[in-house]
Amino acid sequence: MNSAIKILFVGDIVGSAGRHAVLGLLPGLLTSHKPDFVIVNGENAAGGRGITPEIAEDLYSAGVDAITLGNHAYRQSKAWPMLDEDPRIVRPANHFRSNPGRGATVVEKNGVKLGVLNLSGNFGLDAAHPFIAAADSGIHELGSKSDLIFVDFHAEATSEKIALGWHLDGRVAAVVGTHTHVPTADARILPGGTAYITDVGMTGSRDGVIGVERDLAIKSMTSNLPVRFEPASSDPWLNGVLITTAGPDSAATIEQLLLPA
Ligand SMILES: [Fe+2]
Numbered sequence: 001m002n003s004a005i006k007i008l009f010v011g012d013i014v015g016s017a018g019r020h021a022v023l024g025l026l027p028g029l030l031t032s033h034k035p036d037f038v039i040v041n042g043e044n045a046a047g048g049r050g051i052t053p054e055i056a057e058d059l060y061s062a063g064v065d066a067i068t069l070g071n072h073a074y075r076q077s078k079a080w081p082m083l084d085e086d087p088r089i090v091r092p093a094n095h096f097r098s099n100p101g102r103g104a105t106v107v108e109k110n111g112v113k114l115g116v117l118n119l120s121g122n123f124g125l126d127a128a129h130p131f132i133a134a135a136d137s138g139i140h141e142l143g144s145k146s147d148l149i150f151v152d153f154h155a156e157a158t159s160e161k162i163a164l165g166w167h168l169d170g171r172v173a174a175v176v177g178t179h180t181h182v183p184t185a186d187a188r189i190l191p192g193g194t195a196y197i198t199d200v201g202m203t204g205s206r207d208g209v210i211g212v213e214r215d216l217a218i219k220s221m222t223s224n225l226p227v228r229f230e231p232a233s234s235d236p237w238l239n240g241v242l243i244t245t246a247g248p249d250s251a252a253t254i255e256q257l258l259l260p261a
């Protein structure tokens, strides 16, 4: 692998607004940026709750090479066989090994093998195992099979994300954070060469509360009644990052994409 590799990563796709945003904007992004790989986080793609095989297929048809997930990975039980059988989709590696799916995978394109590792934070999320040990074993597993490694760290705590960025600096091409649905302003190349951002943000309606209809979110916060969340739909945006590598374990640039759909 001699030449620079471009990776487009799209943050948590939320509901139909998010799906339409990514499917609508992706053709233009493919033309203007010519990424070698497109990775999206799809944990909220099906009505905010998980992903279905049909949605995954729509994303692949639009040019997506790999899908990462998070704490909503198993919300659609009809996706479970896909998680076991489809090597293009990963759920957090530090979930129980007995859960459907895999936490690390390799996607190959134009002779380049890209390792994709998905991890969950431990603070505020139900992950079975500590994330740093899972990161080390995931990278060990991918190291011999891939030319470069991309990590989606799906976590609530900014401190866990920053810690993992430092822990993996110089060992992977990129560590990007997801889950909070709010983009952070700290995209940079760490001293060891790893591209890093604490949170990429989400792809969905900016008129809600992190993708949820705002009246429903406010109702749940002003009562003790159960509220079924529905995704918001108006003012959709795509939040993503574009990473250009400098070598197998280093990046030259990380550029934030914040685009109205
Ligand atoms: Fe999410």
Ligand SMILES: [Fe+2]
Pocket: 043, 070, 071, 072, 154, 178, 179, 180
């Ligand atoms: Fe999440």
